[in-house]
Amino acid sequence: MNQSIMNQGTNREAAAARRSGWRAYTRNYDLYLMLVPVLAYYVIFQLQPIYGLQIAFKDFSASLGIWGSPWVGFAHFERFFSSYYFGRLLTNTIEISLYALAVGFPMPIILALLLNEIHLLKLKKFIQNITYFPHFVSVIVVAGMINAFTSPDGFINTIVSWFGGEKASFLTNPAYFKTIYVISNVWQHTGWSAIIYIAALASINPELYEAATIDGASRWKKILYVSIPGIFSTIVVLFILQIGSLLDVGFQKILLLQNPLNLEASDVISTYVYRTGILQGNYSLSTAVGLFNTLINVTLLVTSNAVIKRLTNHSLW
Incomplete structure (x- = not known):
């Protein structure tokens, strides 16, 4: 009952x-x-x-469809790993990614910290608008500007000639390509990427700055001991996300700046996927290469998250 x-x-x-x-x-x-x-x-x-x-594991044919195409196992992966282009593609992708990470990742943090120290509201807003604007410029326009500035008769060569230097065709020289790409990326995305750090800085308790002022801390020490620790968790999370997309180099800009003379330095995995998949119609090989790229990124994400969690006690999960 x-x-x-x-x-x-x-x-x-x-x-x-x-x-x-x-x-x-x-x-x-x-x-x-x-x-x-x-x-x-x-x-x-x-x-x-x-x-x-x-289809990365099949000999895909449009007439047979995905299910009708025969299985070939890891043949496309083996073909890519043994190809002439593999070493160059992987080297260029890693070099450009690490270069962009080393130069581009700290810049938004520095900009946010500097803006946080500006107390004139109008000046602060003006600088923010100036630095945010390039993010909204089309990558095609940016590539056109780079081509115009770096041409033999462009702005940069004009400055070089004023100081007695010799004019150079920068985009046809592989030695300059990576630097041009990274600098243009910093110019275009630093302001926009700083927004999240500015928001994190705004969430820091103002009483911490007041206490530091009472203790006689200089502006530099406030940045070092209050501002940076206050946004450290944000820095860690964004750094892990950057590591997780390390091999995802900006495809559009590289393709627009690429030419036969700088191909030695500008050919990366994403442009190879475009060339083999879209232009040559080799969908199985391009899918295999793209899958390889994705697996490397996932591995880097999981590994970096585990390492950074052990070192700093901050992580994505």
């Missing part, structure tokens, strides 16, 4: 919980409707293409 009463009570509580949960859904239906386009985007453009990854 007692057991029956307890079961009835439990059933009533479960039913009440279900009704309460359903009322919560219906009460906030408009918020859930707003999720539909986002979920649809991810399902169509992010999850559905995963189905096509199997």
Whole structure:
């Protein structure tokens, strides 16, 4: 008898919980409707293409389709690893990525710290607008500007000639390509990337700065002992994310700046995938190369997260 009463009570509580949960859904239906386009985007453009990854292990033919094409195992991976281009592609991708990380990652942090020290609101807003603007410039326009500035009769060569130097065609010289790419990236994205650090700095308790002032701390010491520790967790998370996308070099800009004379320094994995997949129609090989690139990035993400978690006690998960 007692057991029956307890079961009835439990059933009533479960039913009440279900009704309460359903009322919560219906009460906030408009918020859930707003999720539909986002979920649809991810399902169509992010999850559905995963189905096509199997062509990396097949000799894909458009006439046979994905399921009808024969399996070839790891033949495309072996072909890529043994090809003439493999060493150059991997070396260029790693060099450009590490160069961009070493130069580009600290710049938004430095800019955010400097802006945090500016107390004239109008000057601060002006600098922010100037540094944010390049992010919204089309990569095609940026590539055109780089071509114009670095041409033999361009702005940079004009400055060089004023100081008695010899004019050079920078984009046709492989030695200059990586530096041009990294500097243009810093110019274009530093301001935009600094936004998250500025937001993190704004969340630091002002009383910490007041206490540091009372203790006689200089501006530099406030930055070193208050500002940087206050945004350290943000720095760590973004650094791990950068490591996780280390081999995802900016494809569009490199392709637009690439030419036969600088191919030795500018040919990276993403441009090779475009060349073999889109231009040559070798979809299986390009998918295999792209999958290899993704697996390396995932490995770097997991490894860097584990190492940094052990060293700093901060991590993504």
